[in-house]
Amino acid sequence: MRSLTRLALATAATAALVGAGTGTAMADPASPHIIGGTSGSSPYIVQLVFGQSGGTYGCTGEAIAPQWILTAKHCIDGTQWMDVYYSNSVTSPGTPVAADQVAGSANGDVALVHLSSSKTLNSYAPLASSYSPRSGDTGTIWGYGLTAGGAQPTHLNKATVNVVGSSTDAYGGSAVHVKGVDGASNHGDSGGPLFLGGVIVGVCSTGDVADPGSDIHAGSNYANLTASRSWIKSVAGV
Structure with missing residues (x-):
């Protein structure tokens, strides 16, 4: 049976999918x-x-490096095995790369996944060095989560959101509170990026409501990478 190794900084497993922060953690x-x-x-x-x-x-x-993936911590807590798919197609995802190690940040709903073999890409996800939430900032979210009414997707999707301000993630860490402009996050978008100014400032942690239904203006909370940025660099080297 496959199993994942917890790196030294990984947290102990907690109740999967539900965090202590605002809303409901968005794994599904x-x-x-x-x-x-x-x-x-x-x-x-x-x-x-x-x-x-x-x-x-x-x-x-x-993917932030050939053997490292950034995601949300509630996606690794209690996880026994994990496969990573690089295709943007959900219906034809291709051959996965297995993960062999995971680690959770001590500063909120942020985690790193280590791959059992390298996956070389032409470019990797760009991370912000820090970000202070400002009401009115406009960003873009991406993810493979459920679409309107809980329907199954076929492909990676993105949407424009507005920053409302600061909030709290599923582990009590600092988060960026956003509201959808033409789309909103849903279950399965956990760990997905929030881009502002061409760089990732946070990863999807919780939704303001347990079931956003078909509300394209629903709110969600993205774990702010700022407090975890030095930890990410020390573990993944980026």
């Missing part, structure tokens, strides 16, 4: 798309499929 059964938005393509926004609590679940992640 695999084969999970952003509500509304549009289809998009990216070489480094990946699909994560993993075993947790006796079931198979899905999250979104970002």
Whole structure:
């Protein structure tokens, strides 16, 4: 049986999928798309499929180096195995790369996944050095989560959001609170990126409501990478 090694800084497993922060943590059964938005393509926004609590679940992640994926910590807590898919197609995801190690940040809903073999890309996800949430900032979110009404997706999706201000993620860390403009995050978008100014400032942690339905203006909370940025560099080298 496959198993994942916890790196020294990984947290102990907690109740899967539900965090202590605002809203409900957005991991959900695999084969999970952003509500509304549009289809998009990216070489480094990946699909994560993993075993947790006796079931198979899905999250979104970002390849930041040949053997490292950035995602949300609630996507690794209690996870026994994980496969990483680089295709943007959900229906034809291609051959996965297995993960062999995971680690969770001590500063919120941020995690790193180590691959058992390298995956070389032409470009990797660009990370901000820091970000202070400012009301009115406009960003873009990406993910493989459920689409409107819980329908299954076929492809990676993206949407435009507005920053409302600061909030809290599923582990009590600092988060960026956003509201959808033409689309919103849903279950399965956990770990997906929030881009502002061409760089990633946070990863999807929780939704303001447990079931956003078809509300393209729903709110969500993206774990701010600022407090974890030095930890990411020390572990993954980027």
